[in-house]
Amino acid sequence: MNRDDPERIAAQPKLNQPDAAPPVVDRNAFDAALAEQVAREKEVTRHNDRVSAERRRLPMVEVENYTFEGPDGPVKLTDLFGERYLLLVQNVMFGPDWEQGCPSCTWAVDNLPANMGRITENGIAFALISQAPIEKLEAWREKNGWPHLWVSSHDTSYHYDWGWTRATDQGEEWQLPGYSYYLLKDGVPYLTYMMTARGTEAILPTAHIMDRTVYGRQQDWEDSPEGWPQYPTYG
Incomplete structure (x- = not known):
């Protein structure tokens, strides 16, 4: 089902407007309060610029050229780059024994740009990776109308090696959502950055x-x- 499907939109719950609302003030008071808020947000912007500058100076680590399972057969990590040298991977929570993908991760995929060409034209390839078997991933992808390449790490150690699947002391497994950023250099894939939990909100x-x-x-x-x-x- 396409994310803009009329039936899906019609099925969404109708929200009632809350009674609570901000206090009403005159224009001068509003402008003054807004100016204070904008000043605070500019501080955040400048801080983000500093953090981004440090991110660009991170080292990188070589990653095994894992062989995933794609809809048409085996796909190596380096294949996910296509003709590009940068790769963004969304690690979608979908355990091997789950019947559907994580609702939060599904919402995050729906947040992706409608025109992914704006990413690829800057040399950035994109793919989804999950631990569930490829048949389950393809069924969920088709149900949600996603055009993105989605591969399964089911028969690899990828999810365990990089902490996307973890285990408690009792052996119970749980997963984390997040994004991995890779650079392909001289045919070798390197991890340059990764984020999980609320770090994913950045995009x-x-x-x-x-x-x-x-x-x-x-x-x-x-x-x-x-x-x-x-x-x-x-x-």
Whole structure:
């Protein structure tokens, strides 16, 4: 099903407008309050610039040229680059015994740019990797209408080597979502950066759009005024 399918849109719950709202002030008071907020956000922007500069100075580590399973057969990690030298991998939580992909990761894939050509034209290839067998991945990809290449690490140690699947002391396994950034240099794949947990929000535009509405994401972990609508994050 395509993400813009009318039936999918019609099935979404209708939201009631909350009663709570910010105080009403005159234009001068609003402009002054907004200016203070913009100043704070500029501090964040400048700090992000400094952090990004340090990110570009990180070292890199060689990665095994894993052989994944794709929809048409074996696919090596280096194959995921195609004709490009940079690769972004979204590590989607989908365990071998799961019947469907993680709802949060599914939402994150839906957040990807509608025109992925804006990424590839800058030399960045893109692919999804999960631990479930390829048949399950293909079924979930088709259900959600995704055009992206999705490969399975099911018969490799990839998920364990890089911490995307971890185990408790009792041997119970759990997974992490996130993104891996690779550079192909002289035919060898290198990991240059990876992020997980809330670090993934950096490339989720919907989250940032919601953050700037008056009610934010409406999730129960947020620091919001009394009476603001808040719901469990994964409710």
